[in-house]
Amino acid sequence: MRSISRPTVLLGMSGGVDSSVAAALLVRQGYEVHGVTLQVWEHEDTENVPSKKWQERGCCKIGIAKYVAQKLDISHEVIETRDTFRKEVISEFLKGYTGGTTPNPCVRCNEKVKIRGLIELAVSRGFTYVATGHYIRLQNHQAQITVHRASDVKKDQSYFLYRMQPSWLPMLIFPVGGMQKKQVWDEADALGLPADELKESQEICFVSHGDYRTFIEREAPEARRPGTFLDVTGQPLGQHDGIAFYTPGQRRGLGVATGRRLYVQQVRPATNTVILGPEESLYASSCHVSDLNLFEPRLMDHPATVDVKIRYATASVPAMICPVDASTIRIDFREPQKALSPGQSAVFYRGDQVLGGGIIQIANPQSPTGGNQLCT
Numbered sequence: 128m129r130s131i132s133r134p135t136v137l138l139g140m141s142g143g144v145d146s147s148v149a150a151a152l153l154v155r156q157g158y159e160v161h162g163v164t165l166q167v168w169e170h171e172d173t174e175n176v177p178s179k180k181w182q183e184r185g186c187c188k189i190g191i192a193k194y195v196a197q198k199l200d201i202s203h204e205v206i207e208t209r210d211t212f213r214k215e216v217i218s219e220f221l222k223g224y225t226g227g228t229t230p231n232p233c234v235r236c237n238e239k240v241k242i243r244g245l246i247e248l249a250v251s252r253g254f255t256y257v258a259t260g261h262y263i264r265l266q267n268h269q270a271q272i273t274v275h276r277a278s279d280v281k282k283d284q285s286y287f288l289y290r291m292q293p294s295w296l297p298m299l300i301f302p303v304g305g306m307q308k309k310q311v312w313d314e315a316d317a318l319g320l321p322a323d324e325l326k327e328s329q330e331i332c333f334v335s336h337g338d339y340r341t342f343i344e345r346e347a348p349e350a351r352r353p354g355t356f357l358d359v360t361g362q363p364l365g366q367h368d369g370i371a372f373y374t375p376g377q378r379r380g381l382g383v384a385t386g387r388r389l390y391v392q393q394v395r396p397a398t399n400t401v402i403l404g405p406e407e408s409l410y411a412s413s414c415h416v417s418d419l420n421l422f423e424p425r426l427m428d429h430p431a432t433v434d435v436k437i438r439y440a441t442a443s444v445p446a447m448i449c450p451v452d453a454s455t456i457r458i459d460f461r462e463p464q465k466a467l468s469p470g471q472s473a474v475f476y477r478g479d480q481v482l483g484g485g486i487i488q489i490a491n492p493q494s495p496t497g498g499n500q501l502c503t
Contacts, residue, residue, distance in 0.1 A: 133159040136256040136300060137249040139241060140164050140195065140203065142188025145260030147195045148314040149302040153258060154199050156302075161254070162196045162203035164189050165244055167212040167236070168333050191320070198318065208244055215239035217333060221347045224339075224371040227396035228470030231287075232333075237261075238290035238420075246295050256300050263288050263481075264304040265296060272296040274422050274481040279307045286439045289474045289484040290420045340372045347371070354399035356383055359392065359408060367401045370394045375490075376409055376466030390466075410463035411490040416473045417455045421483030426456070426475070434476040437464060437487070443476050456485060 136153055140146045140162040153160045166189070189205055196203030216236045223230030245257045262277035262284045274296070277283040291299070303311055334342040343350050350371035356364040365383045367373060372380075377391040381403065389403040421427070430449035435458055436442070445461040458473060467490035474484035 133157055134256060135159045135161070135254045136258050137245055137252070137254040138162050139245050139257070139259040140192040141260070142191035142195075143260065144315045144320065145262070145303050145311060147191065147260070147318065147320055148311050149258055149260040150195055150199055150201065151314060151318055152302040153300070154201065158256070160199070160201045160258075162192060162201055163245065163248065164192045164203070164205045165208045165241060166205050167208050167216075167240060195318065195320070206244070206248065208240060211244065212236070212240050217346070221343060221350075223470050224343055225347055225350045227370045227394040229374045229468040230470045231472055233287045234290060234472050237288055242288070242291055242295065242299075246298060249298065255298070257295075257298050258300040258302060260303055261288060261301050262304055263301050265299060265301065276476070276479040276481065278305045282308050285476075285481045286436055286472065286474050289472065289481055292420070293422055343371050352399060354401065356381070357400050357402050358389075359402060359404040364389075364403055370396055370399060370401060373401050375468045409466045411460075411467045411492060412463045413457060413459045413491040414467045414473065415451065415455055415457050415488045415491070416485035417488050419454065419456065419483065419485040423475075423482040426450070426482060427453070433482060435460070436474045436476065437467060438471060443474075448475060455488075 134157075136158045138146065138150055138153060138160050140150060142164065150160060150162060193203055216232050216239065219235055220230050220232045242257075242259070245259070248254075249257045262279060262282040264275040264277060266273050266275055274285065274289075274291070276285050350369050352369045353366050354370065356367050358364055364385065367381075373391045373394055375391050375393065378388060381389060381391070383389060383403065388406065390406055390409055391401060392404045392408055393402040395402065426433075426448065427450045430447055432445070432447055434443035435446045435448070437444075444464065447459045447461075448456050449459075451457050467487055469487050469489060471487050472484055473487055475482040
């Protein structure tokens with residue numbers, strides 16, 4: 128029977144080191160913890176596939192999650208979410224690439240499957256809180272909750288979590304968000320977790336056994352629809368395999384020999400063409416973003432100076448943002464940015480505070496007079 132004296136928390140347990148340590152911290156802090164592993168991709172049969180190491184079984188390591196739950200004496204269950212994952216993440220991933228954009232499935236997975244799924248499950252079962260092992264922080268200032276980068280800037284995952292709904296924030300706890308990774312590993316060692324089984328993958332979970340092009344061709348064979356490579360003046364340079372296999376900034380695998388290095392500049396689905404050009408043509412001074420999720424709604428009231436992160440692996444950069452209409456923001460970068468890709472996320476920061484963000488729709492060519500045309 129559930130205790131009425133302790134706050135209850137539903138913890139997403141992937142079986143990785145971070146959610147495992149989060150479980151231990153929550154127990155130590157006095158929460159009544161119930162662990163849940165959302166089965167989002169390949170099925171794991173830990174009894175009948177003993178030769179397969181935990182970290183090789185996709186993004187959810189059920190074997191370790193069960194082990195940690197038993198060690199901490201907390202309940203644990205596996206929730207089947209593969210249908211939702213296929214609909215909300217994989218289908219959108221395929222739709223994006225075949226439509227000429229570069230989607231970010233980890234952003235959509237957290238928004239539409241993992242965090243949303245845990246919140247909805249917690250509400251239906253009467254849990255007070257939801258927790259995960261993500262590296263992000265929440266702060267409460269006079270009953271207003273703000274979102275912040277993790278203390279360990281190298282592990283910060285706010286780029287992947289900027290689409291959390293503001294209404295979810297009062298329920299959320301991120302136990303490792305204020306820790307350094309070394310502290311997390313020390314906690315894992317104290318738990319007796321097998322370090323060699325806890326390798327961290329940087330790959331998309333459902334394409335971890337091959338590159339994304341192989342996955343697209345297997346799941347959507349119609350994506351192989353040859354078309355024409357064009358240079359920036361419209362002259363043909365050769366034939367491509369299908370727009371789904373190219374993304375802005377790509378240099379390898381083009382199969383075009385012109386005596387100089389060429390990069391994908393644009394993918395044009397309407398004409399089934401891919402534009403190639405020199406590296407210097409990849410830079411853009413601004414872009415438009417829509418499909419917004421904002422923790423700071425006042426950003427739609429007037430122009431603002433912020434830092435913007437346009438991909439997870441790069442640092443945020445100074446920019447001016449201003450509303451274009453009720454659903455679109457224009458970003459004018461202080462310095463032109465390389466290979467802005469429609470479909471990717473642009474996330475806004477002020478210091479370590481996460482203000483929100485949106486999906487890049489179109490990149491605007493570098494202006495000889497600089498940015499900020501609309502924001503002055």
